[in-house]
Amino acid sequence: MAEALIMMKDIRKVYYPDIVAINSATFSLFEGEIHAIAGENGAGKTTLMKILFGLEKADKGEVLFRGEKVFFHSPSDAMRKGIGMVHQHFMLLENMTVADNVVLGMEPKRKGLYDYKRACEITKDLGERFDMAIDPEIKISQLAVGLKQKVEIIKVLAREARIIILDEPTAVLTPQETKELFHQLKLLKKDNFTIIIITHKLREIKEICDRVTIMKSGNIEGTYDVDKISVEEISKKMVGYDFVVTEDKETLKPGEVILEVKNLSYERDGKKRLDDISFKIREKQILGVVGVEGNGQLELSGVLNGVIRNYEGDISLDGLSLKNKSILEIRDRGISYIPEDRMVDGANLIGNIYESAIVLKSRDKDYRKGKFLKKKKLSEFTDVLIDSYGVKCNNKYDQVKSLSGGNIQKIVSAREIVEARRILIANQPTRGIDIGAVMTLHEKLKELQSNNLGILLISSDLKEIYDLTESVIVLYEGKIVARIKNIKDVSEEQLGRYMLGIEVQEDMEASL
């Protein structure tokens, strides 16, 4: 191939005081390719790209743009060279319109004033050109995640970027939205745009990328043509050990019924969020709940952990009703809960690891003396959690905010799993975290299962569902549209049809 469009040479980045984010990385990018940067959370992928985009400064190394040495002191420098970035956490103004967001910083003017009409036109034109039609006058807060991402991409295109960096673009998308995104990326590639995707989803690398650069703990493991490397090889280089893509799950025979949900309905703002839902969870059973996001999953987990109490119907644990019980009472009965959003509900970001780890344990009589906490015992407890889940940190007093998403999730999950006695509700437990962390968590879930617990696994990752569960219910608009006794009998396509509400299962087995 010709000369590299971008060459990053011997980049090194150390965060204060001594956390090595990138040890030494050399990376090249060719014009018109889709290039994946793969690696576990904390491998340094995002940091490397932030350096390229001028958001972070490298301590060592240089960046060449078309063979010429460049210094990007800020994103505007990078943007001037035609580099744009779509961040994992969107950088959008929620209370402003799509058009406002697209032109922010390059606002069109007429007679010295902001020309909103022109802003709408610019947005519309770009949307149409790249097959991302979106109403320019709608407020961002009213858009679904997939559309927000489109706005981010249009924003980058409006700045005439020719190189687009996408940080974990599919982490928040449904399968359908992912498909659409890939379609658009292919269109962009056809127009000779260069695209970098930061990801750890191997299937996506295979599906859409030309080359892949694999990073592991701050180093580059190598850059490969995607059609010359297998998924197994990529995962091996990412994680450092063999990751078996499909694994036979052992079948455990479910025991007694633990949790029974009977005719559960819940209404908010005049809309039924949950509509006549009934199911049972038995000992040694992982019941999967699938559905496109926003079809009742959040409400279901809310009802089960006590956040939502004004529902109709009944829920009973070991034969005793949970109706009108507080969150604490429900927890004391043996239900644990891994919340969907670790950043908001799971952990205290500005506190340290120790505080987030002991929040449940500190209620335990063995860990306190009257009103006072037994600090030494709780410290030991935290160390054991960090150890057994392999949380990457300096020590237990690191601020939670400073950890990667996967490591935060490990802490939250560890805390909940340790406390689970009868039922664990896991809402998207492995979203956006790396393979290593996913495997750790899956192991722990299986361990719980074999210890006679029941697990409700709400997940939009179908692979996870196929790997861990046998029986599954599908939610669509708050209703159960399919009850599947053995997931192996149902294809992913068929599951997709249920999830999208195209099809409702005939004579659902009520036994589930």
Next chain:
Amino acid sequence: MNSFWDLFSSVNFYVTIISLATPLIFASMAALISNKAGVVNISIEGTMLVSALVGAIFSTLFNSAIMGILIACVAGILMGYIFAFSTIKLRTNEILVGIALNILAAGLVIFIVYALTGNKSDYSSVPLKTISIPLLRDIPIIGEIFFNSLNLLVYLAIVIVIAMSFFLKKTVLGIRIRSVGMNAKAVDSIGVDSEKVKIIALLIAGGLAGLGGAYMSIGFMSSFNTGMIAGRGFIGLAAEAIGAGIPYVTALFAVVFGLVNAFSLTAQTITGINIPYELLNTLPYMVTIIGLVVFAVIKKRRNKNNIKG
């Protein structure tokens, strides 16, 4: 005056309302633009106080009310810069800096007045003349209230409310100020310096607070007094909070507070009413607290209906 009816039917009462609402409008607009940029700016109170004194001093120095007002405005901008520099560049807590500036202002004005005059509280100014507009002043009642006994700064306050609404909606700078207040990171990520935008907003806020201060010593009274701002900066903040950041609604609540203030001052003159003078004086502040509580309750109710399960 013999009764409340006399009070409410007198033209003077309404002129007093407008006169007392004016400094609150300036203060609330300063609070509004700070808040739009995402800053809680409690230094408005101290800024008004310093500007009131600066205005009085320079109006006598140049023997011109207008010069006094202009220089008071500059002093306000300077105060705004001190606040902006400490909070944005040095990253100190904005509430603490606000408190520090307010305390500094309170001490500083006494020091300066004493150094200049030998007394500790008053400094006379060259006051602004009232404007009487021919023809318009002849309209019954309305003419007497609005076009016969007000001064330039009152009209300026009204213009500023309209201009503020326009500025925030239609100008690029206004939109950027609002954007920074919503999500400064998002603004930085596209290469616009959010700190610069914030500083500009705070300088404008300082200038507006400066005008509010000048109004007190040059427009409303003909002298400066160390206690004359009397929490008007804070009431401006309250009006902004209740007005939910909308310029016209904010101004409306500034007028409501002006009304209460006018009532508390004039109710004392009604014969046959035995409300203690001290109690009446607390009225504007009581209404502020009640207003904020009512606003908070309404907001909470509204949120409850919108928030997810």
